[in-house]
Amino acid sequence: MSGADLADRVTAMLSADPEAFEARVDDEVDALKAAVKEGTFDNPQGILGLEYEFYGVDTETDALKRVPRPLLEYIGFEKELGLHNAEMQTTPQPFSTYGLRSQAAEVQARLDAALRETRAHGIHLVSDGIWTVPPVGETATSYLADSVEDDGVRIATNMSDAVRYHAMANVEERIEMSLDVPHVALDAKTVMPESLITSIQPHYQVSHAADLPEYLRYAVRIAGPLLALGVNSPFFPPDLYDESPEVVLEECWMENRIPVFESIFNAEGREKVCLPPDVDSVEDAIDDIAADTTVIPMHVEDSGRYDDRFAHFRHKHGSYWRWVRPVFDGATRSAANARIEFRPLPGQPTVHDTISLLAVYAGLLESLPKREHPVAALPWETAEENFYAAARDGIDAELTWYTGAGDETSDPAVVYDDLLAHARDGLSLRGLSDAEVDRYVGPLADRVDEKMTPARWKHDHVSAAVDAGVPFAEAIWGMQAAYIRKQRDTLIEGSFGDWL
Template sequence: MTDDLAERVESVLAVDAGQFEAQAAADAEVIKRELGDGTFDNHQSIIGLEYEFYAVSNAQRYANGDEPTYALTRVPRRMLELMGFEKELGLHNAEMTTSPQPLSAHGLRAQEAEVRARLQAALDCASAEGMRLVSDGMWTIPPTGETAEEYLTSSVSDDGVRLATNMSDSMRYHAMANSESAPESFTLEAPHVSLDADTVMPEALITSIQPHYQVSHAVDLPFFFNYALRAAGPLLALGVNSPFFPADLYDDDASTEDILEDGWEEHRIAVFETVLNSGGHEKVTFPEDLDTIEDAVERVAVDSTLVPMSVERGDRFDDEFATLRRKHGTYWRWVRPVFDGGSRSSANARIEFRPIAGQPTVRDSVAFQAAFAGLMERLPRQDHPVIDLPWEDAEENFYAAMRDGLDADLSWIDEDGDEVGGVDMYQDLLVHARDGLRLAGCSEEEANYYLEPLRKRVETGVTPAAWKRARVREHLDDGAEFEDALHAMQREYVEQQSETLLEGSFSDWF
């Protein structure tokens, strides 16, 4: 298997970079032409969701007396096939992608029902193998008998090809460690954490949800996109869920108080940025505003290529720009445009919203999907004044939210044109998300149902990251060492989720 994988990586590395870039540029012109012809236009907005999980051991193995370990575990590839889930970066990952639905009351119900139905089936499948899928922002208990550092940095060299031991056979990620432009090491950096690896495997620490919003008229995508950038910071602050790394990744000289005092609320952002931006590449960034739809296409075309990969072209519509689609696979931005469609009738221009970590429950995840869709439906159509918030302030909002969650001092302009923050900001944000859902056909009761989990966070000031911090502090106050406190919190997280993932919400936890 390793030999076969190494051969495939070598075949990727043999692709001529100049030809790849030239074909990507030609594909960009195809998309621009089709945009001009209206091919990517649709009669209504469409929504979708990518939902990532990691697997933990749910077998009857116990540590510290009578508590299950819930240690990270690898998912057999045959099990992913049985689940109908997709592989992600790490062998412990599984990803669900929902079927696109119209943004409407029926469409939102269909999204939520599909997630629950497929996830229940996946949980049953995993349980039979002594596993459980966890919806979270970052895992903190490494596999039994391994440290997190060992799991993330383990690799082998097969005839000069470097392969991460615990990475799925995702060619682009394996090839990144072997390309001519590969850095000497891929370095994860965060407060009191620095990890060097010879592959991008440290990125497998994190999991996310990614709502999609497909615009009706492709030419309008930049206007919607720029609103999405301004909503990114506040929504990120509501969703923070990765305040801790596995204990063994912290620097030896970092005290428990250092970790608690200096740590951020959403380290997932730093993991993705520092690992994949290693070596001076700027692949993961908060993107700048868009002026035209052609600019959106061109940004993908001129983005630096880490790994040129061969592309097979067939008879599908999107095969006409297959190389650009391949290049888009490493166009990592926290908000990014997508041009897709297997046929002209299904061609679409959409926005992927990527800042939100995996959430404690399905209802909380769908709340973010609904909030983002509602904001996209309402803010541009109202010409909401927050579009006048300078891009630099939107960027600062994003990283402030990463650091401090709901305690961050964020900038917002409300519907009256006044600069507001805090509760007033979220009041304006959630009112317009509700109104957007009402425009899409939801009743007031339905719109409030979808957004209630986020309102609860504003009212209580409790995010998943805050909950985790409080649990760790509680165990420390009871005399636990940091690693024990961290693991106790993580086990409690999994146990709470086992009772609420499908039918409850995060607010049931406190």
């Protein structure tokens, strides 16, 4: 799509009547609630899915590299925000022995085929939390901030041609579109800085939509502990820092994806990126989405899907950027579902680590409600404190937890023992054998035993290099080269434990 065509489409998108859009949303909310009440969004069993993001690097230099759009389509991946991004979405599967096997096998099969093809074009796909080496001949600042104006429309040079991304830079009530995180600052006129980060997003589909509030409550409580085990983004591209290496190493967050996303999309006191509130009913969850600030009102065309009857509500949901997000959709009436999308987790070193987090997340949502686990009573504010403590300090964070016996604790050994024990229980409830449970929970249990996460591995690597006299930028790039080298040997069949 040419720049002029893209600008025209942005202008057309922004011409929608906001009041008419909100009126359509209100009508669709009533229809959605009626469908939920009728049982349309109920399913006979829990179902799992996964969104898995990658970024491209040059196979020779490890520098960030744009992935040609035809190549992306050829390998069956979807475009994400930046031209360097690629996203895989797995086929939803029943939560069972075979469903989890299928999730792992699909990721391995599709990723293996994709890597073979991209390497032939000098591109390697990386599973990570934040990229740190900009494209050859460019800085991170220039790559992220480069944009042009076409007939008054601001277009980001290195952003995918998805119109809604570009429209965000041109709405009257602009979102912040600047990076303001610990020791990093970057002014931008588009949302392109968000393309620094890549994630995995496990989905858990509830059997009965009416039960969604209970599952959502537990998902918010486990957000902190699971994030603490999954952290993988302590460093930015070096040219973005405005502080000394000593201060950065001492004070950097273990999961910088969290402040990146929040600093870009939370503007003027609006908290669009945050943990969701507890709700008493599924209708309340729907109302919270409908009440959220609309970023880009627009008329949505009918595409022949069942959930087109809620198309404007679904469009609004697309900017309901909660870290734990209820979702209502379905291409057909029989496929209509209510699920909980878990969004805090960064990309992981290997597929096995990714599937481990998917399985543990699902296992917890299976066990905790069935066992009526006391952590449901943990105050929402405490769960929020846990979440940001995990983002700052990773596995070293001090978390507050209620155990299955009802005891309050901040002892990490007790917190993670209880957490993983209930993940094991949930997997067993879905029919997995002890050996299978060990396989899925083992990678996270090893992180607890070794007190080692991917973020800590990166931090230790950079710290050791700086202590040895290596300049800070070279230390970060050296760490990134080591990360990519180890991942190339372990991504498909190995695990992070193989790195230690």
